[in-house]
Amino acid sequence: DTEVTQTPKHLVMGMTNKKSLKCEQHMGHRAMYWYKQKAKKPPELMFVYSYEKLSINESVPSRFSPECPNSSLLNLHLHALQPEDSALYLCASSQDPGRRTDTQYFGPGTRLTVL
Amino acid sequence: AQTVTQSQPEMSVQEAETVTLSCTYDTSESDYYLFWYKQPPSRQMILVIRQEAYKQQNATENRFSVNFQKAAKSFSLKISDSQLGDAAMYFCGFQWGAQKLVFGQGTRLTINP
Numbered sequence: 001d002t003e004v005t006q007t008p009k010h011l012v013m014g015m016t017n018k019k020s021l022k023c024e025q026h027m028g029h030r031a032m033y034w035y036k037q038k039a040k041k042p043p044e045l046m047f048v049y050s051y052e053k054l055s056i057n058e059s060v061p062s063r064f065s066p067e068c069p070n071s072s073l074l075n076l077h078l079h080a081l082q083p084e085d086s087a088l089y090l091c092a093s094s095q096d097p098g099r100r101t102d103t104q105y106f107g108p109g110t111r112l113t114v115l
Numbered sequence: 116a117q118t119v120t121q122s123q124p125e126m127s128v129q130e131a132e133t134v135t136l137s138c139t140y141d142t143s144e145s146d147y148y149l150f151w152y153k154q155p156p157s158r159q160m161i162l163v164i165r166q167e168a169y170k171q172q173n174a175t176e177n178r179f180s181v182n183f184q185k186a187a188k189s190f191s192l193k194i195s196d197s198q199l200g201d202a203a204m205y206f207c208g209f210q211w212g213a214q215k216l217v218f219g220q221g222t223r224l225t226i227n228p
Contacts, residue, residue: 042218101148106160
């Protein structure tokens with residue numbers, strides 16, 4: 001089972017709203033990732049959690065706030081977003097963050113539109 | 116910095132024929148890992164094939180195979196007997212440490228029936 005699930009599939013929010021994206025995996029993976037993907041572009045890494053601790057933050061604006069409540073769950077809290085933040089947000093997980101050959105498995109993404 | 120280049124923004128192939136997608140990368144690292152992911156219209160990134168840099172033998176997964184030329188820093192993907200379900204955006208990925216994965220700009224593959 002290499003399934004990563006993400007909810008919601010689509011989200012429309014105003015610039016003053018607060019919303020959250022959710023990601024879940026039950027593969028026992030110990031690393032989880034958030035990527036942002038604009039149309040016709042490759043995914044860009046935002047955050048990495050290893051063993052439930054934030055290990056990488058790629059200089060993402062503070063209006064994006066990640067949270068890893070446990071090893072299976074990853075949230076991305078959104079507040080005061082801008083229209084340019086509209087994108088596909090992908091979650092991924094991998095088994096062993098300390099292993100060089102660790103492979104990431106992706107969820108289906110959340111399509112976010114900021115009005 | 117590690118860079119990945121996919122020089123073909125778009126490719127098309129007739130169903131049942133073979134197509135090769137190119138990927139080159141630039142790195143000073145000696146130990147790394149290479150991937151091809153596909154992203155169909157459903158948007159999910161699906162792992163197609165992977166190759167460890169220290170392995171000389173090219174990886175294969177059913178109809179998918181790679182031609183890994185380490186000295187030339189080239190990692191092309193060959194799809195044999197193309198099927199309609201192969202239509203997708205294909206991303207070449209380079210991983211040089213745990214969690215450090217960077218993608219090329221992608222190649223959109225169209226399969227003509």
